[in-house]
Amino acid sequence: MTTPGPADLAGMTDLDLVQAYAPLVVDRDTAAFYRGWLARELRVARCDSCGHTFLPPRPVCPACWSEDVGTVPVSGRGTIFLCMLLHQGPPAPGVDYAEGPYPVVTVELEERPGLRFTTTVVGTPVADLAIGQPVTLDWIDRNGVPFPVFRLAEDAA
Numbered sequence: 477m478t479t480p481g482p483a484d485l486a487g488m489t490d491l492d493l494v495q496a497y498a499p500l501v502v503d504r505d506t507a508a509f510y511r512g513w514l515a516r517e518l519r520v521a522r523c524d525s526c527g528h529t530f531l532p533p534r535p536v537c538p539a540c541w542s543e544d545v546g547t548v549p550v551s552g553r554g555t556i557f558l559c560m561l562l563h564q565g566p567p568a569p570g571v572d573y574a575e576g577p578y579p580v581v582t583v584e585l586e587e588r589p590g591l592r593f594t595t596t597v598v599g600t601p602v603a604d605l606a607i608g609q610p611v612t613l614d615w616i617d618r619n620g621v622p623f624p625v626f627r628l629a630e631d632a633a
């Protein structure tokens with residue numbers, strides 16, 4: 477299998493997008509969010525009426541109930557807000573619980589207090605992870621498509 481290039485990913489059909497990111501749920505409300513992943517860009521939902529930013533993507537603004545909601549890219553910089561070490565869990569692509577606990581971090585993004593994104597963190601032994609550490613976004617390949625992960629900021633420099 478060859479790795480698709482950026483042009484191939486940009487032209488991906490909705491059906492291919494749904495299949496590429498399964499078991500994550502790609503639907504009408506989240507397609508723009510996941511198309512950002514194809515472009516290696518983390519996007520958050522943004523209300524065009526009041527400017528509120530939020531995740532996960534939803535069709536209605538939780539602050540003002542406007543349905544005028546789009547997406548905007550964020551820097552991917554933030555700090556670890558919550559860290560979970562999964563010793564077991566459902567089968568997932570790229571996850572091998574036998575290799576050791578799989579880290580899942582919720583990161584508070586620098587754009588706004590309370591704006592948080594959850595994924596895994598790579599490049600650091602799980603024993604060295606701690607709440608409050610600065611992280612930056614990076615991308616790994618999973619199922620032939622880009623998948624967002626965090627790295628400790630000091631390691632990414």
Ligand SMILES: [Zn+2]
Pocket residue numbers: 523524525526527528537538539540541542
């Ligand atoms: Zn709003």
